[in-house]
Amino acid sequence: MNELDHANPEHGIQNTDSELKTQNSELRTQNSELPNFHMNKKTIILSLFFIFSVNGFIYAENASDSIAAKPSIIQQVANWYEDHMNYYTITLLMAVESSFVPFPSEVVIPPAAFIASKEDSHLNIYLVVLFGTIGALIGAYVNYFLALWLGRPLLYKLADTKAGKMLLLSSDKIKKAEAYFQKHGNISTFIGRLISVIRQWISVPAGLAKMNLLAFSFYTFLGAGIWNAILAILGVVLHQQKDIIMKYSHVIGYGILVIAVIVGSIYLYRYLRKRKKNKT
Numbered sequence: 001m002n003e004l005d006h007a008n009p010e011h012g013i014q015n016t017d018s019e020l021k022t023q024n025s026e027l028r029t030q031n032s033e034l035p036n037f038h039m040n041k042k043t044i045i046l047s048l049f050f051i052f053s054v055n056g057f058i059y060a061e062n063a064s065d066s067i068a069a070k071p072s073i074i075q076q077v078a079n080w081y082e083d084h085m086n087y088y089t090i091t092l093l094m095a096v097e098s099s100f101v102p103f104p105s106e107v108v109i110p111p112a113a114f115i116a117s118k119e120d121s122h123l124n125i126y127l128v129v130l131f132g133t134i135g136a137l138i139g140a141y142v143n144y145f146l147a148l149w150l151g152r153p154l155l156y157k158l159a160d161t162k163a164g165k166m167l168l169l170s171s172d173k174i175k176k177a178e179a180y181f182q183k184h185g186n187i188s189t190f191i192g193r194l195i196s197v198i199r200q201w202i203s204v205p206a207g208l209a210k211m212n213l214l215a216f217s218f219y220t221f222l223g224a225g226i227w228n229a230i231l232a233i234l235g236v237v238l239h240q241q242k243d244i245i246m247k248y249s250h251v252i253g254y255g256i257l258v259i260a261v262i263v264g265s266i267y268l269y270r271y272l273r274k275r276k277k278n279k280t
Helices: 003-007 010-033 041-062 064-068 073-084 087-098 109-116 125-159 162-166 171-184 187-192 203-208 213-240 242-247 249-279
Strands: none
Touching: 073 109, 087 109, 087 125, 109 125, 109 213, 125 171, 125 203, 125 213, 171 187, 171 203, 187 213, 203 213
């Protein structure tokens, strides 16, 4: 250390600080020359989703020979249905479908009718329609008595809570069902069972209006019975075309996969865009 440093001890520290500033400046200059690879969360997630989707298609294409010898997704689902489908299952699932829980009857009655169309089936197609209709009536009772006991103010209040949203209730849906019921009267309970959007909710205004239980049961049973019969006929037609369906089951499975990827991509994009707007 020279005499100047002994005379002024802070001089060495100042030199060190100056050198550090120079090095940091050089690093910033180097970083500025590098290309900007900044990616937001939306881009990263969509990119990963696309990569996994492409890899899945490549794997499916490379494994097509080995998969051909295995049951397709459709065949596996059909086997599961045949092993587990009975009159109790049909009644339970249709009760769920007819209540406020979102569950389509199209995944219950047509497969059951398909199974019932087989020669050695343990199901009878007429009993499939009957028990499916009984289940629909039970589910309709849930909505009817829920509306009857809670009343209009509490029901609308429940619809706007987090619990109501979890049950897919909304004041808008109840208003539409009430308007439809007021326009058509008691017969709307019958007609509403044939309309997909109204089917689940038509029991709510009937309960709010304290519709006669016997009349409600009759119209609901009649409308649900006709709808289930239509779905059962669809299942029979599918059974008649089962050879074609099974022949192209792998193609259908890939088609479902493509649709699922497209729908998932659209949903993910809209979700991220909405989330970004909410933050701003």
